Amino acid sequence: MKYWTGAAVLLIAAFAASLSDVNEYFFYAAFVVLQFIVLATAWNILGGYAGYVNFGTAAFFGLGAYTAVLLFKALSAPLAVQIAGAAAMGGLLGFGAGMLTLRLRGIFFAIATVALIFILETVMINWRYLGGATGLQLLRPDVAAPFDSYTRMLFFVMALEAVAAVSVARYIQTSWIGRGLRAIRDTEEAAEASGVPTLRLKLVACTVSGALMGAAGAPMPMYLSFIEPASSFNLLYSVNTLAGAIIGGTAHWAGPLIGALALASLQQIVTVTISNEVNVLVVGVLLVAFVVGAPDGILGLFKRWIRF
Amino acid sequence: MIFSFDLLAEALLFGVLLGCFYAAVSIGLSVSFGLLDVPNVAHPAVMVLGSYFTYVLAGYGFDPIVAGVVLMPAFFLLGMLIYRFYYESFERRGTEAGVRGLAFFFGLAFIIEVGLILAFGVDQRSVQAAYIGTSLALGEYRIPYRMLVAFGVALLLTFSLSLYLSKTFIGRAIKAVAQDEPALRLMGANPVRIKQWAFGIATGASALAGAMLIIVGPVEPALDRLYIGRTFCVVVLAGLGSMTGTLGAGLILGVAESIVLMFFGASWAPAVAFGLLLVVLGIRPQGLFGR
Numbered sequence: 001m002k003y004w005t006g007a008a009v010l011l012i013a014a015f016a017a018s019l020s021d022v023n024e025y026f027f028y029a030a031f032v033v034l035q036f037i038v039l040a041t042a043w044n045i046l047g048g049y050a051g052y053v054n055f056g057t058a059a060f061f062g063l064g065a066y067t068a069v070l071l072f073k074a075l076s077a078p079l080a081v082q083i084a085g086a087a088a089m090g091g092l093l094g095f096g097a098g099m100l101t102l103r104l105r106g107i108f109f110a111i112a113t114v115a116l117i118f119i120l121e122t123v124m125i126n127w128r129y130l131g132g133a134t135g136l137q138l139l140r141p142d143v144a145a146p147f148d149s150y151t152r153m154l155f156f157v158m159a160l161e162a163v164a165a166v167s168v169a170r171y172i173q174t175s176w177i178g179r180g181l182r183a184i185r186d187t188e189e190a191a192e193a194s195g196v197p198t199l200r201l202k203l204v205a206c207t208v209s210g211a212l213m214g215a216a217g218a219p220m221p222m223y224l225s226f227i228e229p230a231s232s233f234n235l236l237y238s239v240n241t242l243a244g245a246i247i248g249g250t251a252h253w254a255g256p257l258i259g260a261l262a263l264a265s266l267q268q269i270v271t272v273t274i275s276n277e278v279n280v281l282v283v284g285v286l287l288v289a290f291v292v293g294a295p296d297g298i299l300g301l302f303k304r305w306i307r308f
Numbered sequence: 309m310i311f312s313f314d315l316l317a318e319a320l321l322f323g324v325l326l327g328c329f330y331a332a333v334s335i336g337l338s339v340s341f342g343l344l345d346v347p348n349v350a351h352p353a354v355m356v357l358g359s360y361f362t363y364v365l366a367g368y369g370f371d372p373i374v375a376g377v378v379l380m381p382a383f384f385l386l387g388m389l390i391y392r393f394y395y396e397s398f399e400r401r402g403t404e405a406g407v408r409g410l411a412f413f414f415g416l417a418f419i420i421e422v423g424l425i426l427a428f429g430v431d432q433r434s435v436q437a438a439y440i441g442t443s444l445a446l447g448e449y450r451i452p453y454r455m456l457v458a459f460g461v462a463l464l465l466t467f468s469l470s471l472y473l474s475k476t477f478i479g480r481a482i483k484a485v486a487q488d489e490p491a492l493r494l495m496g497a498n499p500v501r502i503k504q505w506a507f508g509i510a511t512g513a514s515a516l517a518g519a520m521l522i523i524v525g526p527v528e529p530a531l532d533r534l535y536i537g538r539t540f541c542v543v544v545l546a547g548l549g550s551m552t553g554t555l556g557a558g559l560i561l562g563v564a565e566s567i568v569l570m571f572f573g574a575s576w577a578p579a580v581a582f583g584l585l586l587v588v589l590g591i592r593p594q595g596l597f598g599r
Contacts, residue, residue, distance in 0.1 A: 053410045055349075103593055106406045107347040111540050112589050115582035118537055122579035133575065235533050239418050246411055281422040287415035291408045292397045 003170065007163050014159035018152040027155040031223060033264040034158040035216055039237065040244035040256035041165040042212035046205045047242070048250030049178055051185030052101060056113030057241040059120050060090045060210050062233040064217025066124055069136065069227050073129075076141075079157065083218040090214015091207045098206030105188070114235075121233035135228030138221055154219050161219075165212045170253040172208070181205055236280065240264070243287040249297025258298055318449055319570040320563060325455040327562020329524060331555045332462030333517040333535065334542035335469055339510035340387075341540075342549030343486040344503050346394060347410045352535035353417035354511060358383060358518020359433075359527040360424055366435040373461060376519025380512040387511025390416075391504045417532060424529035432526035440523060458520045465516055469509075470551035482506040486549055534578055541585040546597050553597030560584075560596075 018027065039057055046052050064086035071077040071085045093116065100112050125133045140150045147153040172178050180201045183191035192198045221227040240263070248259020263283065270279040294301055337351040358379060365375035398409045434440075439453035473479040484492050485499045485506070492499050521527055541561055546553035565580045588595065 047407065051407055053407050055410075055414065100590060104589055107341075107349075107410060108544070108589055108593060110347075110349075110410050111536070111544075112586055114536055115586045115589075118534070118582040119579050119586070122576060125575050239414065242411055242414065246408075250407075277422055277425050280418060281426070284415045284418035284422060288412055288419065291411045291415065295408055 003167075007167065011159060011163055014156055018156045019146060019148075024149065024151060027149075027151045029268045031151070031155050031158050031219075033261065033268065034155070034162045035220070036240060036244055036260040036264040037162045037257055038158070038165045038216040039213055039241040040248070040260035041162075041169045041253070042209045042216065043241045044245045044250055044253070044256040045169055045172055045181075045212075046209040048245055048255065049173065049181040049185065050202060050205050052202070052205075053106070053110040053242075054097070054113045054209070055110045055235075055238050055242070056097070056116045057213055058233045058235055058237040059113065059116035060093060060213035061217035061220070061237050062117070062124070062229070063093055063120055064090050064214030065220045065227060065232045066130060067214065068218040069130055069138065069221045072138065072221070073136075078141075079219065079222065083157075083161075083215050086218035087211040087215040090217070091211030093214070094206040094208070094210020095203060097210065098203040101202050101206065114238075117233050117235065117238070121229050124229040124233070131227060133229060135226060138225050138227065140222055140225055150222065154223050157219055161212075161215055165216075166253060166257055168208060168212065169256075172205075173253050177201060177204060239280075239287070240267075240283055243283050243290075247286055247290045247297055249299030251296065252299055255297050255299045262298065314448070315570055316567075319566045321449060321451070322455070322570075323563030323566030324559060325451070325459045325562070326566055327559035328462040328466075328555070329455070329458045329520060329558075330538055330542055330562050331558025332458070332465050332520060333514075334539040334546075334558060335466055335551070335554055336510040336512075336514040336517060337539045338543050338546060338549060338551065338554045339469070339473075339482075339513070340507050342543050342546070342554075343482060344506055344510075345486075346391070346503075346507065347406070347413055348510075349410065349413040349536065350390075350417040350420065351510075351514065352532035352539055353420040354383070354386075355514045355518040355521060355535065356527060356529065356532045357420050357424065358515040359522040359531075360428060360518075360529075361515070362519040362522050363428075363433045363435055363527070366437075372435045372437055372519050372523050373457070373516075376516040379515035379519070383515035384508040384512035387514075388504050388508040390511065391507035395500055395504070421529050421532060428529065430529060432528045433522070434526040435522050437523070454523050458524050461516065461520055465513060466551065466555050469513060472509075473551060478502070478505060483549075534581075537578075537581040537585055541581045541588070544585060544593070545588050545595055547595030550595070550597045553595065556597055557595070 039061065043054060043057060046054055067086040067089040068082035071082045077085070097113060097116065101109055104112060124130060130136060143150045143153055180191070180196045183196050184198050184201065188198060220232070244260035244263045245256040246259070247263055248257065249255030263286065266282065267279050270282055290297060296303070333355060337348060340346050340348040340351065358376065361379050362372050362375040365378065366372050370378065394409065394412065398412065439457050443450045443452040444456065473483055481497065481502050485502050489499045538561065542554060542557045545557035545560060561581055561584060564584060565577055568580050569577045
C-alpha cells in the first residue's frame with residue numbers, strides 16, 4: 001500500500017511539473033534519466049533475478065524505436081499505439097532470446113545478445129523506407145492538451161513507463177515467479193529437479209524484460225525528431241543499463257531504480273560540465289569498481305547499516 | 309546482385325586471405341576463453357589497443373610488424389596482470405563469477421575504448437609501409453600485399469601457438485588446466501600460475517594481431533565492437549580451444565563474409581559474423597571442430 005501511495009505521489013508530482021513553467025531543459029534531461037530507469041529495471045528482471053546477462057539492451061531499445069517510427073510513418077499512429085507496438089516487438093525478440101537460453105548459459109547467452117544488436121542494426125541500415133544509414137527526420141505531431149510542449153508530454157509518458165516498469169519488477173520479485181527465477185540463478189539444474197518450470201519462467205522473464213526495453217525505446221524518435229541506426233543501436237545503451245542495475249544492486253527491485261537514477265543524473269552533469277567521452281569513462285570505471293569492490297551495489301552498501 | 313564465376317573465384321581467394329587474418333585475431337581469445345574459460349569480452353578492445361601502440365611506434369619509424377613483435381612482451385605482462393586481477397576479484401571468491409566477470413570485462417573494454425578516444429580522438433588511424441597500398445597482380449586478380457603480409461603472419465602465429473601448446477611442457481600444462489583443473493591441483497601443480505601464464509600468452513598474441521589489424525585497414529577506437537562478433541564467432545565455431553579448428557573456422561567466416569561483400573554489398577557484411585555466431589550458438593554450440 002505504501003508503495004502504491006508513493007508511486008501515485010511521484011506520478012502526480014511529475015504531472016504537475018510538466019504543467020508548471022520549469023525550464024524546458026529540465027524535461028530534456030529528466031527524460032533520459034527516466035529512460036534509463038526503465039531500461040535498468042527491465043534488464044534486472046532477467047539479469048538480476050535469473051542471472052542471465054543481457055548485453056543486448058541496445059537491440060531491444062533500437063527495435064522499439066524503429067517499430068515506433070514504422071507505425072508513425074506508415075499509419076500515423078499515435079504515441080500510445082507506437083509504445084504498445086514497440087513493447088510487442090520487444091517482447092517477441094525477448095521470447096526469441098529466451099528460446100536461446102534453452103541451450104546457452106552464461107557468456108554464450110551474453111554474446112548471442114550482442115549479436116542481436118548488430119544484426120538488427122544492419123537490417124535497419126539496409127531498410128530504405130525507414131531512412132537507411134542516413135536516418136530519417138520526423139515531424140512531431142501537434143501536442144495534445146493539457147501539455148504545452150511535446151517534450152513535456154514525453155517526460156510525463158516516460159514517468160508513466162518508469163512507474164509501470166518498477167511496479168512490474170516489484171510484482172515479479174515478490175511473486176512465485178521471482179522465487180523461481182532466483183532458484184534458476186542459484187543452480188538451474190537443482191531448480192529444474194525440484195519442479196521449478198525453468199523454461200517457462202525464463203521465457204516469461206525474457207519476454208517481460210524485452211517488452212519493457214522496447215517500450216523504453218518507443219518515445220526516443222519523437223524526443224529527437226530523428227532516427228538513425230548507429231545511435232539507436234549504440235552499445236552504450238547496453239553498458240549504461242548494465243552499469244545502472246549493477247551499481248544500484250541487482251537483488252531488489254529498488255536497486256536498478258537507485259542505480260539508474262544516480263548514474264544517469266551523474267552522466268547528465270558530467271556531459272554538460274566536462275565532455276561526453278569522460279561521461280562514458282565514468283560509467284566504465286564505476287561499473288568495474290562496483291563489480292569488484294561492492295558486488296551488491298549501493299543497496300548492498302547500505303544494507304550493512306539499515307535493514308529493510 | 310550480379311553473379312559470375314570470376315567474381316566468385318575472386319571472392320573465394322579474398323575470403324581465404326581474410327579468413328587466415330580472422331583466425332589470427334581470434335587465436336588469443338581461443339586460448340583465454342576457449343581453453344581457460346575466462347569470459348574475455350575485452351579481447352578485441354585489447355587488440356585495438358595494440359593497433360594504437362603500433363601506430364605510435366610506427367610514428368618513430370618502426371615497421372608495423374616489428375612494432376607488433378616489440379609490443380608482445382609488454383602485452384604479455386599486461387595479460388598476466390589482467391588475469392591476476394580477475395582471479396583475485398572473481399575466480400577466487402567463486403560465487404556468481406559469471407555475471408560479475410562478464411560485467412568486469414565489458415566495463416574494461418569500454419574503459420580501453422574511451423581511453424583511446426581521449427588520447428587519439430575518434431578519427432581513423434593508419435600506418436605506412438612498403439607493402440601497404442600496393443598489390444600483387446596475378447593474372448586478372450589483384451591481391452593487396454597488405455592482405456598477403458597479414459596472411460603470412462597469421463599462419464605463422466597460429467601454427468607456432470598450436471605447436472607451443474602441443475609440444476612444450478608449459479603448453480601441455482595449459483591444455484591440462486583446460487581439461488581438468490582439480491586433477492592438476494591434486495598432482496601438486498598450481499593451476500592459477502599456469503592460467504596466468506597462458507592468459508599472458510593470449511594477450512601477447514593480441515599485440516601482434518593488433519599490428520595486423522592496422523596493416524589490413526584503418527583503425528578507430530570503436531572497432532572492437534565489430535570484432536566481438538568476429539572473434540567469438542571464430543572461437544565458438546572452432547569448438548572451444550581447438551587451435552587448428554580456429555584456422556578452419558576463420559576460413560569459413562572469411563569466405564562467407566567475402567562472398568556477402570562481393571554479391572550483396574558492404575552494408576550487409578558486418579551482420580555475417582554475428583549471424584553465423586547466432587546460428588552456431590543455436591544449432592551446434594560445441595562448434596564444428598569441438599572436442
